[in-house]
Amino acid sequence: MEAFEMERMQSTWENVVQYDMSESGVAPVTLRELVEMGFDLERFLDVPLGYSQSNGTVELRELLREHYPGASVDHLEVTNGTSEANYLVALSLLGPGDVFALQVPNYLQLWGVPRALGAEVRPFHLRRVDGRWRVDWDELESAIGEKTRLVYLSNPNNPTGSVLDRADMERIASRCEKVGAYLLSDEVYRGAEIDRERSDSFWGMGERVIVTSGLSKAYGIPGVRIGWIAGPPDVVEKTWTQHDYLTIGPNKMSDAIARVAVSPDNREKLYARTRALLKANLPVVRDFARDLEGFVALYEPEAGAICLVRYDDEVPSVELAERIRVEQSTLVVPGSQLGLEGHLRIWIGAKEPFLVEGLRRIGAGLKLSAANP
Numbered sequence: 001m002e003a004f005e006m007e008r009m010q011s012t013w014e015n016v017v018q019y020d021m022s023e024s025g026v027a028p029v030t031l032r033e034l035v036e037m038g039f040d041l042e043r044f045l046d047v048p049l050g051y052s053q054s055n056g057t058v059e060l061r062e063l064l065r066e067h068y069p070g071a072s073v074d075h076l077e078v079t080n081g082t083s084e085a086n087y088l089v090a091l092s093l094l095g096p097g098d099v100f101a102l103q104v105p106n107y108l109q110l111w112g113v114p115r116a117l118g119a120e121v122r123p124f125h126l127r128r129v130d131g132r133w134r135v136d137w138d139e140l141e142s143a144i145g146e147k148t149r150l151v152y153l154s155n156p157n158n159p160t161g162s163v164l165d166r167a168d169m170e171r172i173a174s175r176c177e178k179v180g181a182y183l184l185s186d187e188v189y190r191g192a193e194i195d196r197e198r199s200d201s202f203w204g205m206g207e208r209v210i211v212t213s214g215l216s217k218a219y220g221i222p223g224v225r226i227g228w229i230a231g232p233p234d235v236v237e238k239t240w241t242q243h244d245y246l247t248i249g250p251n252k253m254s255d256a257i258a259r260v261a262v263s264p265d266n267r268e269k270l271y272a273r274t275r276a277l278l279k280a281n282l283p284v285v286r287d288f289a290r291d292l293e294g295f296v297a298l299y300e301p302e303a304g305a306i307c308l309v310r311y312d313d314e315v316p317s318v319e320l321a322e323r324i325r326v327e328q329s330t331l332v333v334p335g336s337q338l339g340l341e342g343h344l345r346i347w348i349g350a351k352e353p354f355l356v357e358g359l360r361r362i363g364a365g366l367k368l369s370a371a372n373p
C-alpha cells in the first residue's frame with residue numbers, strides 16, 4: 001500500500017518542530033471545558049471501562065440522528081474518527097475493477113485506500129476561476145460514469161476552504177443518482193464556516209448519499225477520535241461488518257464525551273467557539289499576506305481552519321516546505337500532498353501568539369527562499 005504522504009509527513013515532524021502550522025482544526029477544546037458543558041467526570045470515574053456498543057451507543061446515535069433528517073439509529077455508525085468512517089465506507093463498497101471518482105484538491109486519504117483495494121481512481125478538479133473555486137464539470141462527467149461505484153468529496157473542502165453552492169451540490173448528486181454511484185460527502189468541516197451561513201449537507205439529496213463527519217474540526221475535539229457514518233442502512237450494515245474486524249468500536253469514554261459535544265446546545269456553542277476563533281484570526285492572516293505581497297497570493301477559506309497560499313516560484317512545494325521546516329522549525333503542508341502543486345497549506349486555527357509567530361516564521365522562510373532560489 002502506498003504511503004499517505006501528508007499524514008506520514010505530519011506524524012514524522014509535528015512533534016519535533018517548534019511551530020506546527022500543518023494542523024487543520026481549531027485550537028482544541030479541553031476536558032475541563034467539556035465538563036463545564038455537562039460532561040460528568042465525577043460520575044465517569046466509577047464507570048467500568050468495558051467495551052462500548054461497537055457501532056456507537058444508541059444514546060449517541062439518537063443525538064446524531066437529529067443532524068440527519070429522516071435518519072433512524074440504523075442509518076448511523078460511530079467510528080474512531082472521520083478517517084475510520086471514510087476507510088470503512090471504501091472497504092465496504094470498493095473492489096477490483098470499480099471506478100472511484102475523487103474530488104481534487106483534497107485530504108487524500110481516499111487516494112491510497114481505493115487503489116489498494118484494486119479500484120481505479122479518477123480525479124475531478126476544483127479550479128480557481130475568477131477568484132472562486134469551481135467544479136470542472138467536464139472532468140466530473142467523465143469521472144462519474146456507468147462503472148463508477150463511489151464518489152468522494154469534502155464539503156467544505158480541505159484544503160481550499162471552499163463550499164459548494166446548493167445548485168452545484170444538486171447537480172453532483174443527480175449525476176451520481178443517474179449512474180447509480182454512491183456519493184460519499186465528508187462534512188467534517190461543516191459548522192466551521194467563518195463569515196457565511198452554515199453550509200448545506202448532501203444528506204437527503206439522493207438514495208445513495210453517505211455522509212461522514214466527526215468531532216475533529218468544526219467541534220475542535222480531535223483527540224477523542226470520534227467520527228460517524230450516516231448512510232442507507234444496508235451500507236451501514238456493511239461498514240459495521242468491516243468495523244467488527246478492524247477496531248470493533250469506539251472507546252467508551254469518547255462515546256460519552258461525544259454525547260455531550262453533539263447535544264444541540266453544546267454543538268452550537270462549539271461551532272460558535274470555532275467561528276469566533278477563526279474570525280479573530282483572519283485579520284492576522286491578512287497582515288501576513290500583505291507583508292508577502294509579490295511573493296504569495298492568499299486564498300482565504302469560507303470555512304475551516306486552513307488557508308492556501310500560491311507562490312510563483314518553480315520550486316516543488318515539498319522542497320519549499322522542507323526548507324521552511326529546517327530553517328524555521330515550522331511545519332506547513334506542501335500543496336502536492338493535497339493534489340495542488342505550487343501552493344502551501346497553512347494552519348489558521350491556533351490561538352493568537354502562536355499564530356503570529358508561526359506566520360512570521362513562514363514569511364521569513366518564503367522570503368529567504370525567494371532570495372536564494
Ligand SMILES: Cc1ncc(COP(=O)(O)O)c(C=O)c1O
Binds near residue numbers: 081154214
Ligand atoms: C476532510 C477530512 N476528512 C477527514 C479527516 C480526518 O479526520 P479525523 O481526525 O476525524 O479522523 C481530515 C483531517 O484533516 C480531513 O481534513
